[in-house]
Every structure is written in C-alpha cells, then in structure tokens.
Amino acid sequence: MTTQVWFHWALLSAVFASLTAIFAKIGLEGVDSDFATLIRTVIILFAITWFVFYAGKWSDPFALRPKTWVFLTLSGLATGASWVCYFRALKVGDAAKVAPVDKLSVVLVAIFAVIFLGERPAAKDWLGIILVAVGVILLGLKK
DSSP: OOOOOHHHHHHHHHHHHHHHHHHHHHTTTTSOOHHHHHHHHHHHHHHHHHHHHTTTTOOGGGGGGGGHHHHHHOOOHHHHHHHHHHHHHHHHHHHHHHHHHTTTTHHHHHHHHHHHOOOOOHHHHHHHHHHHHHHHHHHOOOO
C-alpha cells in the first residue's frame, strides 16, 4: 500500500511545528510573547512572499471569489489568535507540555470537520483521536 502524498507533507509539517516550539521557547527569553509573535509573523510574511514569487505561484488576488476572501481572512485571524495564545503559553510553560496540549486541535478539527464539512472519520480514526484527547488530559494533570 503506497502512502498518500498528503502524509509526507503532514509529517514535514509536524517536524517544522516541533522545531517552532523549540526555537520559540529559546527565542522568548527576555521578550514579550506578543511582540515575539509580531516578529515571527513579519518573518513569515517575507518568507512566504519570496517563496510564492520564486515558485511562480503568484496570481491576481482580486480575481479570488468573495467566499475565498472571507474564509481565508477568518483562517488568518484564527491563526493569529492561535499564535498569540501559543507564544503566551510557551513563555510561561514547558515546551514539552505546551506543544502536545496545542495538538488538542487534532481532536477539535475532527469534530468540526464532522459538523461543518460533513466528513465521517472511520472507527480507527476516532480511536486515534480519542487517544490524542486522553494524552492531552494526562499532560494537563498536575503532578
């Protein structure tokens, strides 16, 4: 059975997300977490702008449908809120606890995908989702 292409990209995303937590935790020393989020955002803006131009993927943003603009805007606002919360949590918490709790998003995405997108995860998928939720709860319990 061949692995789906999406899996490789998702795995790389996990690797980079893990490095994000480590690099951010180190970089947050002596810096306000909100200001650090701003710096990170500006760097991402420049990096992805360069990448889109370099890869020849630039297109006319005014040609996009209004629905696309609305949902990309909402996604961007949700991303920004997530980053602010994540950096605040990293500032005061252990990266080894903050990052896994942040992955509760896996559980929430599954639930929201069922509600809003009509997706139907298989029983084995729900088992994995439940295991993630249990892991988050265990990490969140005080010693």
